[in-house]
Amino acid sequence: MKNKVIPISEAIDKISDGATIMVGGFLCVGTPQGLIDGILAKGIKNLTIISNDTGIPGMGISKLIAAKVVKKVITSHIGTNPETGKQMMAGTLDVELVPQGTLAERIRAAGAGLGGVLTLTGIGTEVANGKQTLVLNNRTYLLELPIRADFALVGASIADTFGNAFFNGATRNFNPLIATAADTVIVEAKKIVEPGEIDPNMVMTHGIFVDCIVRSNSND
Amino acid sequence: MIDAKNIIAKRIAKELHDGDVVNLGIGLPTLVANYLPEGVDITIQSENGVLGVDAAPEKGKEDPDLVNAGGKHITIRKGASFFDSATSFLIIRGGHVDAAVLGALEVDEKGNLASHMVPGKMVSGMGGAMDLATGAKKMIIGTLHTNDGKPKILKKLTLPVTAVGVVKLIVSEMAVIEVTPGGLLLKEIAEGTTVEAVQAATDAELIVSPNLGTFSVQ
Numbered sequence: 001m002k003n004k005v006i007p008i009s010e011a012i013d014k015i016s017d018g019a020t021i022m023v024g025g026f027l028c029v030g031t032p033q034g035l036i037d038g039i040l041a042k043g044i045k046n047l048t049i050i051s052n053d054t055g056i057p058g059m060g061i062s063k064l065i066a067a068k069v070v071k072k073v074i075t076s077h078i079g080t081n082p083e084t085g086k087q088m089m090a091g092t093l094d095v096e097l098v099p100q101g102t103l104a105e106r107i108r109a110a111g112a113g114l115g116g117v118l119t120l121t122g123i124g125t126e127v128a129n130g131k132q133t134l135v136l137n138n139r140t141y142l143l144e145l146p147i148r149a150d151f152a153l154v155g156a157s158i159a160d161t162f163g164n165a166f167f168n169g170a171t172r173n174f175n176p177l178i179a180t181a182a183d184t185v186i187v188e189a190k191k192i193v194e195p196g197e198i199d200p201n202m203v204m205t206h207g208i209f210v211d212c213i214v215r216s217n218s219n220d
Numbered sequence: 221m222i223d224a225k226n227i228i229a230k231r232i233a234k235e236l237h238d239g240d241v242v243n244l245g246i247g248l249p250t251l252v253a254n255y256l257p258e259g260v261d262i263t264i265q266s267e268n269g270v271l272g273v274d275a276a277p278e279k280g281k282e283d284p285d286l287v288n289a290g291g292k293h294i295t296i297r298k299g300a301s302f303f304d305s306a307t308s309f310l311i312i313r314g315g316h317v318d319a320a321v322l323g324a325l326e327v328d329e330k331g332n333l334a335s336h337m338v339p340g341k342m343v344s345g346m347g348g349a350m351d352l353a354t355g356a357k358k359m360i361i362g363t364l365h366t367n368d369g370k371p372k373i374l375k376k377l378t379l380p381v382t383a384v385g386v387v388k389l390i391v392s393e394m395a396v397i398e399v400t401p402g403g404l405l406l407k408e409i410a411e412g413t414t415v416e417a418v419q420a421a422t423d424a425e426l427i428v429s430p431n432l433g434t435f436s437v438q
Contacts, residue, residue, distance in 0.1 A: 026268040026305075027291035029284070052305070053347075056291065079344030080291065088343065095343075097336075100267060101309030101351035108306045121313065121351045124384035157285070169285030170268050172304045204304075 001162040001195050001207070008214040011186045012038040015151055020048040022107065022149040022178035027053055027080060028060035030171030032155035032188035034217045036063055045069040050107075050149055052100060052174050053077040054084040065093070074147065076100035099127060102144050104177055110146035111180025117144045152182035154205065155216075159189035160196070163210025164203045172204060179205045190216045224393035227410065227437050228362045230255040232321055232391050235360055236262055240318040241311075243267065243352055246290035248362050249321035265317060267348040269308050272300025289348065312348065313355040320356035322349055324363045324390075326377050329424040331387040331399040333361065334379035346382055353383030365392035371423040373397065373404070394418050396435060397426065408433040 012035070015021070025031025039047075040063060047070045054075055055062035062081045064070050072094040078084040087093035098106070105117045118141035122128050132143040154175045156165035165187055167175055179185050187210050195207075222230070229251035236242055236252070240262045244250050253264060253275075264273040266288040273288055274295040282293040303311075311317060326334040333353055336346040353359055363372055373390060390397040395418045396408035406426040409418055411434050419426050 029287050077345040077347035085343050097345045099346050099350035100348040101313055104305035104309050121354045125381050170270055170287050171285050173269050174305045176304045177306055
């Protein structure tokens with residue numbers, strides 16, 4: 001099996017200005033911190049970030065927001081990072097708010113090759129503005145379209161060198177979903193092992209989705 | 221004597237049944253777990269991907285990979301499980317959550333909920349609230365009755381709606397109010413308050429239940 005482990009700098013070199021990037025994690029738990037630091041160090045800008053939230057000040061995606069290298073975020077919650085709201089009010093950051101379950105399912109739909117998702121969530125709210133609805137069995141559903149990215153930055157607890165990955169505890173969240181819905185999938189792993197060392201029953205992201213693996217340099 | 225938030229949490233706890241799968245929102249709703257009646261064992265779901273959430277860990281024993289949807293460190297019960305966000309919202313949207321307890325900025329007499337933004341002032345985003353409000357079998361709102369003296373229980377929402385017609389029960393430090401097709405039914409008032417005081421603090425008109433009860437503020 002191909003060994004996909006590369007230095008973090010080589011992974012960052014694949015990303016350029018204007019990229020659309022999905023980032024795993026939920027309030028920084030399961031977020032690949034080393035890759036975020038790498039993007040900052042290289043000065044990549046004009047990014048579109050797709051993620052559950054925009055982090056906590058000083059951690060995770062909030063560092064990208066604070067450095068003003070993000071032009072748009074597609075996210076479910078910005079309340080834990082006041083800077084996001086500030087830039088949104090100032091008109092310098094475009095924020096698209098998506099219900100959390102809808103965000104998960106739109107990403108999953110993209111990864112699963114589906115044309116969209118029909119959901120009751122958001123009906124009658126601003127989320128439904130400009131979107132198609134469909135009446136099925138006397139209920140009105142909202143059609144939500146798949147969402148893809150150029151890159152997915154996945155934070156794994158353990159990965160083997162082929163890219164099979166395991167997520168401990170609550171670090172799983174959006175990570176296995178985004179790993180299926182981007183052109184280039186980069187896994188940052190806290191621990192890297194040889195193929196076969198992760199019990200096949202415990203594999204949560206399958207190596208076939210993964211393009212490269214970097215070693216986490218973070219202690220978070 | 222306990223504070224208003226704990227009065228609310230304690231009263232909401234009585235609405236939960238043994239065996240329920242319950243999602244408790246961030247803040248006040250989390251306190252509900254502290255007041256479960258004896259013999260009521262519930263499974264707490266957290267939308268970041270946990271079933272079987274237990275109390276906060278002792279200081280120094282936090283596991284960085286174990287948090288709830290508010291980012292607070294948790295412990296888990298025996299029999300707990302973890303999952304990704306798609307499964308988490310399958311549980312929520314698919315009707316597998318018996319009750320969700322959420323906070324509110326405003327609720328109205330049609331059971332409409334506003335909880336995610338104040339245009340021009342505060343935008344937190346809906347997080348999982350829209351899915352929870354839509355998918356949970358019973359939607360309970362735990363909220364202070366007023367905000368800076370202004371009623372939060374209204375005839376009609378003034379803020380952007382988070383979910384339409386989903387609220388079944390509103391519990392404040394003053395009252396327990398059921399949302400019915402005919403309007404808001406005042407079922408219980410807090411010990412020491414009056415129907416008149418509750419109505420005065422409420423914008424929507426209340427229908428007083430013929431079986432009006434009281435609940436404890438201790």
